[in-house]
Amino acid sequence: MQADGFLIVVVVAILLYLIYRSVQSWLRRPALLRRGLHFDLNEDIPGHPAVELLKEHGYEVISGKLRVPLTFMVNHTKLHSRLFIDYVATREDELYLVRLARARQPLEWTGSGVRQELLPFLLLYPDCSGLLYIDAEHSEIKVIVLDSDDE
Numbered sequence: 001m002q003a004d005g006f007l008i009v010v011v012v013a014i015l016l017y018l019i020y021r022s023v024q025s026w027l028r029r030p031a032l033l034r035r036g037l038h039f040d041l042n043e044d045i046p047g048h049p050a051v052e053l054l055k056e057h058g059y060e061v062i063s064g065k066l067r068v069p070l071t072f073m074v075n076h077t078k079l080h081s082r083l084f085i086d087y088v089a090t091r092e093d094e095l096y097l098v099r100l101a102r103a104r105q106p107l108e109w110t111g112s113g114v115r116q117e118l119l120p121f122l123l124l125y126p127d128c129s130g131l132l133y134i135d136a137e138h139s140e141i142k143v144i145v146l147d148s149d150d151e
Contacts, residue, residue, distance in 0.1 A: 049136040063088035094129035097121050101135040122146040
């Protein structure tokens with residue numbers, strides 16, 4: 001009779017451990033993938049030095065260029081615009097949006113410059129781990145993460 005009780009305790013312990021592991025696995029997946037993507041991935045990933053640079057640094061490119069349509073209501077008038085995400089990449093179960101440096105649109109590396117150019121992406125997709133800014137000409141990847149100023 002005591003053996004039956006011991007066996008039940010062992011089975012319950014194993015079940016609790018399996019439930020714990022599955023919850024941990026679910027929590028470690030990228031938040032954007034857990035909640036369902038807010039955009040459709042573009043499987044067309046054209047060759048580009050930035051894609052190779054990402055691969056060299058351990059990232060996997062999972063989407064090509066994405067067009068994010070935006071609509072604003074201003075005094076009952078609809079205004080349309082869009083944002084472009086160059087790639088979506090993952091590394092170590094974290095999801096990153098990717099923007100490429102453009103010679104005609106240089107980014108000013110100040111707080112206000114980064115805010116002006118990159119904040120919309122980080123606010124639209126708060127579940128991503130950050131934004132990768134790639135200067136393929138100089139083989140440079142900058143990881144931008146939105147952080148609070150709280151101490």
